[in-house]
Amino acid sequence: MIKSKISEDKLETLVSRSAVPIIDLAHCGKSLVNRVGQQLHKAFTEKGIAFLVNHGIAEDKIKAVYDQFDNFLDLPAEVQDRYRRKDGVNYGYVSPGMERFDGSTPELRHAYNICKLDDQNIPREPLPEFAEDITTLCQDLKAMSTFILKAMEVALEIPPAFFIDKHSQMLEGDEVNMSTLRMLYYPAIVDDEPGQSEGAIRCGAHVDYGTFTLLTQDSEGGLEVQLPGSEKWERVGHLPGAILINGGELLSIWTKQRYHALPHRVVIPEQDHIRTRGRHSIAYFCHPNNSTMISPNDLLAEDVEQSNDKVYSAYELIQKKFNDTYGQRSQ
Numbered sequence: 001m002i003k004s005k006i007s008e009d010k011l012e013t014l015v016s017r018s019a020v021p022i023i024d025l026a027h028c029g030k031s032l033v034n035r036v037g038q039q040l041h042k043a044f045t046e047k048g049i050a051f052l053v054n055h056g057i058a059e060d061k062i063k064a065v066y067d068q069f070d071n072f073l074d075l076p077a078e079v080q081d082r083y084r085r086k087d088g089v090n091y092g093y094v095s096p097g098m099e100r101f102d103g104s105t106p107e108l109r110h111a112y113n114i115c116k117l118d119d120q121n122i123p124r125e126p127l128p129e130f131a132e133d134i135t136t137l138c139q140d141l142k143a144m145s146t147f148i149l150k151a152m153e154v155a156l157e158i159p160p161a162f163f164i165d166k167h168s169q170m171l172e173g174d175e176v177n178m179s180t181l182r183m184l185y186y187p188a189i190v191d192d193e194p195g196q197s198e199g200a201i202r203c204g205a206h207v208d209y210g211t212f213t214l215l216t217q218d219s220e221g222g223l224e225v226q227l228p229g230s231e232k233w234e235r236v237g238h239l240p241g242a243i244l245i246n247g248g249e250l251l252s253i254w255t256k257q258r259y260h261a262l263p264h265r266v267v268i269p270e271q272d273h274i275r276t277r278g279r280h281s282i283a284y285f286c287h288p289n290n291s292t293m294i295s296p297n298d299l300l301a302e303d304v305e306q307s308n309d310k311v312y313s314a315y316e317l318i319q320k321k322f323n324d325t326y327g328q329r330s331q
């Protein structure tokens with residue numbers, strides 16, 4: 001079989017069709033929060049996804065974290081094992097095959113979860129510069145998330161600080177808040193290595209669990225989404241310098257499905273020049289505090305009929321998702 005030789009700039013993607021909203025975060029006076037809030041509202045209700053540009057996070061900071069994860073993956077296996085994710089917690093290293101969103105399909109990626117900026121989460125001893133680079137980026141993404149939460153408060157016409165207060169413990173540890181910075185590396189697929197990609201995927205189809213996700217990526221590497229109202233998988237594409245934002249399941253529940261939780265996956269690309277190179281990405285998962293009760297009644301106008309559905313805490317809803325992801329995997 002002859003594989004596609006289509007160049008990346010001719011690959012049809014949502015980016016190439018200008019089908020993803022672009023939100024400019026460049027400062028333009030006191031109206032910035034209002035404008036961004038309205039643009040996010042439109043993006044989340046219509047697409048479930050948007051690109052953030054002029055966001056103020058230097059590309060060098062992002063690349064430094066990619067490089068630090070590469071350094072971690074170069075460490076001896078016995079050193080990596082000291083930082084491996086353990087049952088019952090979210091932080092740590094996740095090797096290829098540990099996560100299987102459908103319970104069976106191997107997923108070809110390395111991941112490292114940071115839930116708190118402490119020695120338990122960060123491998124300071126083998127990699128002295130790791131902590132500084134990760135801490136800097138975590139602080140930037142947390143600040144960006146806080147701004148986005150403020151913008152959503154304006155757009156949804158809810159009391160100021162409603163979202164801010166319910167996300168006040170981001171990156172203070174998964175025992176109080178499940179917000180996580182996740183470093184990801186998808187290895188190159190080399191066809192002369194038997195069985196490497198047979199029946200596998202880079203990341204299985206799922207929706208994110210929390211409020212929203214901020215995603216950086218260094219290249220086009222197989223990210224696909226199902227836009228609202230469609231069952232078709234569409235390649236997103238790569239917009240250099242932009243950060244992608246997509247809504248999560250808790251936000252969808254909170255808004256009574258007005259904001260979409262976007263199904264997405266990462267496939268092994270058919271194009272040789274894409275599949276034979278590695279792909280880095282960083283996901284910042286913004287979550288409410290674990291004790292937060294997720295009820296759509298909190299965000300509904302007074303003249304709208306209230307929901308009588310049972311209300312669960314953020315922790316209860318997220319733990320069910322984690323059990324589905326990790327509990328079904330083969331031992």
